[in-house]
Amino acid sequence: MFISLVIQHRHVHLSKADLRQLFGDEKNLHIETTLGHRGQVLYKETVTISGRKGEIESVRILGPTRSKTQVEISVSDAVLLGARVPVRHSGDLKRAGSCKLISDSASLRASSSVIIPARHLHCNDRIAKKLHLKNQEVVSLQHADRSDVILSHVFVRIHPTFALELHLTEDEAAVHWLSTGDLFSLC
Amino acid sequence: MFISLVIQHRHVHLSKADLRQLFGDEKNLHIETTLGHRGQVLYKETVTISGRKGEIESVRILGPTRSKTQVEISVSDAVLLGARVPVRHSGDLKRAGSCKLISDSASLRASSSVIIPARHLHCNDRIAKKLHLKNQEVVSLQHADRSDVILSHVFVRIHPTFALELHLTEDEAAVHWLSTGDLFSLC
Numbered sequence: 001m002f003i004s005l006v007i008q009h010r011h012v013h014l015s016k017a018d019l020r021q022l023f024g025d026e027k028n029l030h031i032e033t034t035l036g037h038r039g040q041v042l043y044k045e046t047v048t049i050s051g052r053k054g055e056i057e058s059v060r061i062l063g064p065t066r067s068k069t070q071v072e073i074s075v076s077d078a079v080l081l082g083a084r085v086p087v088r089h090s091g092d093l094k095r096a097g098s099c100k101l102i103s104d105s106a107s108l109r110a111s112s113s114v115i116i117p118a119r120h121l122h123c124n125d126r127i128a129k130k131l132h133l134k135n136q137e138v139v140s141l142q143h144a145d146r147s148d149v150i151l152s153h154v155f156v157r158i159h160p161t162f163a164l165e166l167h168l169t170e171d172e173a174a175v176h177w178l179s180t181g182d183l184f185s186l187c
Numbered sequence: 188m189f190i191s192l193v194i195q196h197r198h199v200h201l202s203k204a205d206l207r208q209l210f211g212d213e214k215n216l217h218i219e220t221t222l223g224h225r226g227q228v229l230y231k232e233t234v235t236i237s238g239r240k241g242e243i244e245s246v247r248i249l250g251p252t253r254s255k256t257q258v259e260i261s262v263s264d265a266v267l268l269g270a271r272v273p274v275r276h277s278g279d280l281k282r283a284g285s286c287k288l289i290s291d292s293a294s295l296r297a298s299s300s301v302i303i304p305a306r307h308l309h310c311n312d313r314i315a316k317k318l319h320l321k322n323q324e325v326v327s328l329q330h331a332d333r334s335d336v337i338l339s340h341v342f343v344r345i346h347p348t349f350a351l352e353l354h355l356t357e358d359e360a361a362v363h364w365l366s367t368g369d370l371f372s373l374c
Contacts, residue, residue: 007194009361032364033333042364044335053240054266058362079241080267146220148231170357174196175245177219177229180366 001131002144002183003121006036006165007173010077011060012047012101013070018110022047022103029061036163037122039064049073049114050100050107053082068093071101071114074169078116088115089155119172120155122162131186133158141166144183149176151184188318189331189370190308193223193352194360197264198247199234199288200257205297209234209290216248223350224309226251236260236301237287237294240269255280258288258301261356265303275302276342306359307342309349318373320345328353331370336363338371 014022023029023045030044041063049056049071056077070093078085078097085097097114100107121141123133133139135158143149154166166184173179201209210216210232217231228250236243236258243264257280265272265284272284284301287294308328310320320326322345330336341353353371360366 007366009357009364032335046362056263060361060364076243076267077263080263148219170196170361174247174357175233177196177247179194179368181368 001127001164002185003141003164003166005173005178005180005182005184006167007170007178007180008072008117008167009060009170010049010056010073011062012049012072013062013066015067015069016065018069018101018108019065021108022101022106024105026065029063031063035062036165038161038163045103048102049077049081050102051081051083054080055102056080069101069110069113071097071099071110072117073114074171075116076171078114083114085114085116087118089118089120090115090157117167117169118155119151119153119166119168120157122165122167123156123158124160124162124164125158127164128156128158140187141184142187143176143178144185149178150187151176188314188351189372190328190351190353192360192365192367192369192371193354194357194365194367195259195304195354196247196357197236197243197260198249199236199259200249200253202254202256203252205256205288205295206252208295209288209293211292213252216250218250222249223352225348225350232290235289236264236268237289238268238270241267242289243267256288256297256300258284258286258297259304260301261358262303263358265301270301272301272303274305276305276307277302277344303356304354305342306338306340306353306355307344309352309354310343310345311347311349311351312345314351315343315345327374328371329374330363330365331372336365337374338363
């Protein structure tokens with residue numbers, strides 16, 4: 001079974017409180033499209049991420065809200081912002097980077113919120129069983145057409161709502177010249 | 188007829204002289220894969236792009252060589268490098284940005300070489316006739332699934348060797364949350 005790559009653009013998950021501060025109310029955000037994982041949406045509205053050295057405009061917000069605001073960027077975005085940002089699994093915000101988030105009407109300091117998401121693979125329980133994958137396991141993947149492209153240290157995340165997708169940041173994709181839709185198999 | 192999006196990673200086209208300076212000889216570069224446009228290849232080897240404020244490692248080189256070295260990056264890459272980089276059509280290097288290119292064994296100053304490629308659409312003559320497209324025309328494109336995503340100011344480039352592809356930088360793709368393979372039609 002092949003696993004399809006989805007390159008992750010920089011994006012923000014907002015907590016309910018931060019969403020209210022930036023946009024007043026959830027009703028002021030408009031859904032543009034749904035995403036691969038069940039229940040996840042992409043909003044039309046965007047924020048600016050501001051750091052010590054630079055800022056990045058027009059960054060998309062994913063819904064629904066989370067318990068903590070989480071900003072996911074690539075290594076080169078972190079350099080641009082001048083923020084010290086660790087590579088982390090989603091949800092692990094220990095010593096995460098900080099930034100300012102700016103909407104059209106408000107701004108806030110998002111402390112310990114910025115991470116570079118570690119490369120990972122999403123999978124639902126049924127497919128995981130078929131592929132003999134365990135949650136939080138670390139695997140290696142080989143590109144289906146370019147056998148010399150091997151990605152090691154891919155973290156496995158299993159949840160009933162997950163689509164079978166390999167997620168990389170734009171920087172990781174650029175290094176190997178990969179595109180969304182590229183296929184991989186387990187080594 | 189739908190036009191498929193290809194998100195362009197940052198990359199470098201080298202002149203013969205610059206290739207020799209960085210890698211000694213063309214034979215020292217190894218082809219990883221061919222690209223959509225006939226005759227174009229992606230090399231395994233990479234360079235570092237260095238600017239006044241920062242540098243970007245592991246940037247891919249496309250072949251064959253060109254008459255002038257051309258470095259194509261996104262807006263956020265330009266901010267990271269601290270380089271003043273204009274949006275330009277490929278081949279137009281008037282007042283283009285400058286950077287240093289570094290290989291494992293050598294480096295050089297690439298003056299007037301760095302551009303942010305203007306969004307464009309590649310097409311061969313046969314398809315252009317079918318779509319009533321003229322070379323260097325400017326068109327608007329609408330996303331096939333998300334009708335509110337409309338890209339204006341798309342520059343048309345026609346050549347017998349071109350695949351029918353819409354090219355955007357990673358930054359432009361991130362703003363609209365687009366993926367390689369997304370389909371567009373002419374407005």
